[in-house]
Amino acid sequence: MHNPVEELLKAEGTKDDSVLVFPSDIAAALWLEEALDITGKTTLPAGKCIAWDRFKEKAMQKTVAGKSPVSGVLRKLYALDLAARNRKAAEPLLSSLIPKQHAQDGDVFAAWISRLLPQLGLWQSRAQKAAEFRIAHGPAPLANADAEDTDLAFLVSDYGRFLDDHSLFEPAWQRPPLADEGIRYFILFPEAIEDFDEYAAILASAPCITQVPVPPFAPDENTIFDVFSNARDELRSCALRIEHLVSQGVPCERIAISVPEIATIGPYLLRELSLRGIPAEYRAGTKLGEHPAGRLFGLISACVSGNFAFSAVKALLLNRLIPWKHREAEYLVDFGIRNHCVTSWNENGTAVDIWEEAFKAPAKGEQGDPRIRDWYRKFRKALSAMANARSFAAARTAYILFRQDFLDPSRLDPADDAVVARCVEELNALAALEDEYRAVMPPSPWAFFVEKLGETTYVPQRIARGVSVFPYRVAAGTPYPWHFVLDASMEHASVVYRQLPFLGEDKRERLRAWDIDASGSFFSLYRCSPRNTGEGAVFSVSERGFSGYCTPHSYFMHQAGQEKASESGESRKDAESGEGSGADDSSEAGMPRFPLDDPYRAERLWLSRAEGSSFPNRLYPAQKDGFRAWTAFGPDTEPSYLETPYSGSAPLLAEAIEAWQYTNGLPRVTATALGAFALCNAKWFLASVLRIQKETSDAELPNERNLGLLYHSALSETYARIRERDGRFVAANAAEYKAWAAGIAENATADSAEFRGPLAAPLLSALSKRVADGIAGIIDADAQLLDGWIPELLEKKVSFEHEGMSFYGVIDRISRRPSDNELVLIDYKSGRVPAKKDCIPGEDGSLGDFQIPMYLFLAEHDPKSPYAGARIAGAWFGNLKAAKYDMIVNDPETVPVEGRSTSVPRAGFAHAEEACIDAAKAFAEAVRSLDFTRPEALAWSECANCDFRKICRYLYAVRP
Ligand code: SF4
Structure with a gap:
């Protein structure tokens, strides 16, 4: 097929006065290699084939002797300086490009302004032509010039002055004539050059330029x-x-x-x-700043600008590509997690560093390690020196010191090292501009440098072909x-x-x-x-x-x-x-x-026994490796616990389970265990037997679990006080009870050992109000439904043996009506409250939530329980968020409710209790036989959302 470049190279390739200009560097470099083959020469000058960007600088420079082409960095520096002058001026210099109301934070417009600068030459010439046309054919020109036109005109003259002051020129602004240096340029495929139009005028009139257009595109039957x-x-x-x-x-x-x-x-x-x-x-x-190794510089910036907030410190210190010299980097993150060093704050106008506060008063039981403290101080100082440097040269020096003191470059992968080195080259280039362009240097050199990394594309050197x-x-x-x-x-x-x-x-x-x-x-x-x-x-x-x-x-x-x-x-x-x-x-x-033989597809069809399929007639190495790995797992290999119970094959495991999950030689049954086991035996095994927990890797604020503990302890104390002073709940005293609850909540939060670190105290005092409000809601609900009832049993641990099992649970409250000894069992919930349908057996007879049936069973059957043999009429969830009781079991004749009741009468709840006991038996049997197999009917979606999926690996197992 007709190839214009090949023909051109045949004609011009050996002539010294001709240069071929390609739309891109890659095209120029590859055609230079091809040129040797086409011309039959053994060498050709590197400048024989050049890219359009290089041509612009080279050819245009001839038209403006003694000046250098302006670069993208200089445009950006100019634009930032313009935004700063605009901010400081009594009357802003611009009103449209940077709207007046945004003059004070006009830096955000700098990048955009710097990009439009080259096009101002085209704008000016078009505006001029439009004005001339209007003079000839219409109303006076510029009569309707608006703020935008005025701003653009100002930009043209202001930027022009900047260029002149620094002996620079904007290539796209140059106008004819193009100086003829005796070299003939062949501009290949101008239609594929994005900014060619900006140069079209000067090139069209230059006799030394020949344009080689793209051949017309007409796909035919051979396409x-x-x-x-x-x-x-x-x-x-x-x-x-x-x-x-x-x-x-x-x-x-x-x-x-x-x-x-x-x-x-x-x-x-x-x-x-x-x-x-x-x-x-x-x-x-990839952009240098987005490359995993190049992110180092941006992460440093984020740490300092975020005042060493935990998330920024963690992102920097746990970045696997950054080779920290000292283990203190990890220790500091652990310290931050334990002491909840979420973020620093301002107090009375003074910045408070949360890490320093935590070092001063480490959490209870925490050994304040002076080595971590000293390391942090050095680390903070080194990062601040870079991010707050007043010049690029100072930032570079600070980086070199930081690298010496904190990094072990020998552990950097060579490819990553090359990226970091390239980033430092960018910093060097910026530092080299400093003397010449001091007047337009940015106020934050490090931030400018990081932004530059985000704009610079990095293509690694070719090492493999x-x-x-x-x-x-x-x-x-x-x-x-x-x-x-x-x-x-x-x-x-x-x-x-x-x-x-x-x-x-x-x-x-x-x-x-x-x-x-x-x-x-x-x-x-x-x-x-x-x-x-x-x-x-x-x-x-x-x-x-x-x-x-x-x-x-x-x-x-x-x-x-x-x-x-x-x-x-x-x-x-x-x-x-x-x-x-x-x-x-x-x-x-x-x-x-089409078609082509595809061994993967053939294998898939063969495995699925598709009609007419046969074993692939060839295999890729990856398929062979896979097949070998598959056959290595022969029938003699260990079966998976997901499919086969351990039974007697794991004596050590049996011993461990007996030590941890048995009480008095009997499997310990709790509502929580039954809930987890009912979903998936394997999940319970991983969480309760192997005790694998999701690691906390963040310095969190108090979470829902911590809050639940607070609610429970404050509720127990409040109701104990009510029982002690009034002997029963008196609705008329509700306001007083609430005041007690507020005080108790405040003390409970202050005493809580769950929350540590300097941020915990101020936060917890705010949280105590939330706790007090939650308790107040329950007091109101009691005033309505349980006025005169005695809060008799509070936060009581119950355990007893029954049919070869050891049952255990903690009952939050049982209230008794003294007039007829009717009882109501209450379980507080500060988070999600189980729905009634989860507490009664489904069509398959299984339960989703075991708490209510289990607690009723415990209270009524524990021989040590004061209610052993009694019948508890109601079992409710105390919904702290909604400030109400969710009645799961209730006899309306015992506690009447307004409106239609959705609760189950006590007599109708027997089948739920039976289902709970059946599940307990199955659980105990499975624990005895070490049966932690995955239930066959378990939905795939449960595994997809399971915290243990990466450990259990059911989802990733290859099955025929
Ligand atoms: S991933 Fe599935 S099988 Fe494995 S523990 Fe979780 S729920 Fe059970």
Whole structure:
């Protein structure tokens, strides 16, 4: 196929006075390599093929002798300085670009202003033309110039002055003539250069410039454009084709893939290639500041700006890529968790460092370790020196000292070390600007540096060779003989360049600034550039991508129609069913079409015993490894506890269970154990027997569990006092009871050993109000329903043996009516209150919550209980949040309720108690036989949400 670059290189490649200008660095570098082959030369000057950005600096500089091109960093420094001058001016300099009401925090507009500076040349010339047109044909120009126009005009002159003062020039602002230095430039594919329009005027009039346009795009019957039903099929087809090419002897380095939305698709594509043993190079690059190793600098900034809040300190100290020299880094995080060092605060205008406060008065039982304290102080000082440095040079010095004192660079992975080194290079470059541009240096150099890292793309040096994976557009026009363009959809492969995008639509129209659709130019470049093969790139699209449904790009509608029309035909059908037996070499040049032999798909069909399937005729190394690993687990290997009880096969485990889960030689049964066991035996085993707990890795404020303990102790004390003084609950004294409760809550929070650290005291005093309010709600509910009842039993531990089991529980309260000795059992709930349906057996006879039946059973059957043999008429949950009782069991004739009652009468609750005892027996039997198998009927969703899923690994187990 016609390749304009190849022809140009044949004609101009050996001439000393010609330079080829490509839209991108990658295209320039690759064509320079190809040029040797095309021209037959052994060497060519590196400047023979250059990228557009380099050309702008080089050629334009000639027009402005003695000046240097302005860089992105300098534009940003200028914009920040402008925002600062605007802030300090008595009357703001700008009113539209930075609205007056935001003048004081105008720094946030600096990045945006710096990006529009290059386009001001185009804006000025268009505005001038529009004015001239209006002079000739309409009303006086600028009569309706608004605040935005005024601001832009100010920006042009102010920025121009800055450039002049520093002997700089803005390449995009240059106007004819372009100085002719005797070099002929061939600008290749200007349609694919985003800012070409800004330079079009100066280039059009220069005799030394020749523009080589993109050939018109007209896909024909030779254009390969495949439509897939989904993205996975598209990726698989691409990988299979590449595998086929490689098997035909095509080197991987001669193959490229271009992908729009590479951040989403890239990982799936790389996995597909790696599963088939195809080496790949990901050439998308990442922002330095987003690279795991490059995040170090931003994390330092976050620590200081967040005043060493726990979350920021933890993110920095536990970052696995940062090689801390001292173990104190981890110890400090542990200390912060134990002492709840959530965040620092301001007190009477003074900043209080929570870590220092915690060191002064460590929590109860905490040994204040002076080594952690001293390390923290040094650490804080080092970080502050970097983040608060007044100059880039000072920040660099502070970083070098920090690195010496706190990091062990020898433990850094070389790739990560290269990233950190590249970040430091950026800091060096900023420091080098300092003398020359002192007047516009930012007030916070470290923050500027971190922001710069967030904008700078880093592409690691190529260490391994393989199929190159590029973001869409970057490798357009490169000479890869084999190029695959994925996801050629309207949604993702459209390229539209906007002129003067910072203006509103009406102004853009007035200034004749249009949207330019460059989509076709890119398709054309991909189509025409591959060398030798004569086929052009392979385009494909999937109707359902990773981010939703997609439409084939309009440029390929004809091909897409044909492809869709053939969907029911052989090739498509075979491709989707995977029934192909091998590559179809219908392409003469070797590019296979559908179907292709896929060992993975063949294996899957064979395993599922699909009709006509057979064992794959070849296997990938990954499949062979998997098969070997699978066969290694023969029938003689240990069975999983998830499927088979341990029974007598684990004497040590039996001993441990007996020590921890038995009382007087009998399995201990509690409502909590039954609840966990009823869901999944394995879960109970992991949590209660192996005592695996979810680790707390955050410095939390008091959580719901802690709060529940507080509620319980304050409620018990309040009702004990009521019983002591009044002998019974007297509704008329409710206000007084509430006052007692408030005082008790305050003391209970202050005494609580659960909350530690400097933040706990002020927070707990606030929480005590919440506790007091919760108790007040229960007092009101008692005043309504239990006036005159005696709060007889409070926070009572109950345990007794029954039918070979040891039952245990803590009953919150039992109130008795003295007139007829009727009883009500109450269980307080500060969090979720179980629904009534969970407390009665479901259709399968099982219970969801065991507390009410268990507590009733304990109270009525414990021989030591004062209510042994009695009948408790009511069992209620004390709902502290809703300030009411949720009656699960209640006899209306004992405690009448207003309205329709949803509670179960005591006599009707017997089957729940029976279900509870049955569950207790099953539990005891399972514990005795060490049966911790996963219930067969357990829903997959329970496992997906289970805290133990990564330990139990049921979800991840491979099953045939
Ligand atoms: S993941 Fe599933 S089987 Fe494993 S412990 Fe949790 S609930 Fe039980």
